[in-house]
Amino acid sequence: MKEQILKDIHMFDTIIIHRHVRPDPDAIGSQCGLAEMIKTSYPAKNVYVVGELPQSLHYLYQMDDIEDATYNDALVIVCDTANTERVDDARYILGKKLIKIDHHPNVDPYGDIMHVDTTASSTSELIFELAESSNEQLVLTDKAARLIYAGIIGDTGRFLFPSTTERTFHAASQLIKKDFSINDIYDNMYETSIEMAHLNGYVLQNFNLTEEGVGHIRMTKELMAKYNVNSEQASLAVSSLGHIKGVKAWVIFLEEDDLIRVRLRSKGPVINGVAANFNGGGHPLASGAKVFSWEEADQVVEELKKVCKEEK
Incomplete structure (x- = not known):
């Protein structure tokens, strides 16, 4: 599969790289790290990265603005x-x-070629392995290494999550040989605004914990307005409950105009099945979903309680 991807990258003159909405460091790291390697390896090619970029990730890269006609005869990578x-x-x-x-x-198989590996810590890890297998067809530049490293530490929580493997540390060991500042990445990625610090304090003081070990809290529009944060920013508070004794799984509900976003995390119980039941999905221990009423939000909590109760 990697060999075919490399052949297609070699063949096409125009390559446009996408990723998911509401991007995280892994989305940007994999998308833009790949773009940087292709640009350096094939200077004559037209390589673009597209998508909305939140202010919090501007330190990593900037997106391109392209016309529809650019897609004619282009290779698109998501x-x-x-x-x-x-x-x-x-x-x-x-x-x-x-x-x-x-x-x-791979719940939604799409594309002419699919390179999907759920054992990888991150898509950035897969992009590093694509370059490593290319016999220097893709040149791992300092810029690319910085982006890929940021994606890996973002999705592994600085190598603390269970998804971290020997493969992950191998990738990191090769990436840090390049010339970029690890401290600069950490400082930007984990910097917290005063508003978010106050919101995190609210979460820790006001979350609910069930006897089954489910932590949960509602972020209403009024609450987010009070702390001067939007739902994208408030979603970062999901990590606040991860170190609380007695919490097995937890969820934060974020009210928007037309729906309620659901951010689920777990220390062990598999919760992506719960997410799938509510218009979502993701990893076994980190998933997202969406509901359309607080009554549905209560159902999410009830399903999490069942999952935690069944966990040995």
Whole structure:
């Protein structure tokens, strides 16, 4: 599969790389790290990265603004996106050929080529392995290494999550040989605004914990307005409950105008099945979903309680 992807990269003159909406460091790291390697390896090619970029990730890269006509005869690569509904920029279907590179469960097979490996810690790890297997067809530059490393530490929580493996440390050991500042990445990735610090304090003081070990809290529009954060920013508070004794799995509900976003995490109980029941999905221990009423939100909590109760 990697060999075919490398052949297609070699063949096409225009390559456009997408990733998922509401990107995280792995989405940007895999998308833009791959782009940087292709640009250096093939200077004559036209290589673009597209999608909306939140302010919090501007330190990593900047997106391109391209016309629809750019997709004519282009190779389109979608990174870190399990299902087509979550691809940022619907024009990904306009290219001549489509490749999917991802580490999420392949619940929505799409593309002419799919390179999906759920044992990888991150899609950035897969991008590093693609370069490593290319016999220097893809040149791992300092810029690319910085982006890929950021994606890996973002999805592994600085190598603390169970998804971290020997493969992950091998990739990291090769990436840090390049010239970039690890401290700069950490400082930007984990910097917290005063507003978010106050919101995290609210979460820790006001979350609910069931006897089954489910932590949960509602983030209403009024609450987020009070702390001067939007739902994208408030979603970062999901990590606040991860170190609380007695919490096995936890969920934060984020109210928006037309839906309620659901952020689920777990220390052990598999929760992506719960997410799948509520218009979502993801990893066994980290998933997302969406509901359309607080009554549905209560159902999510009830299902999490069952999952935690069944966990030995």
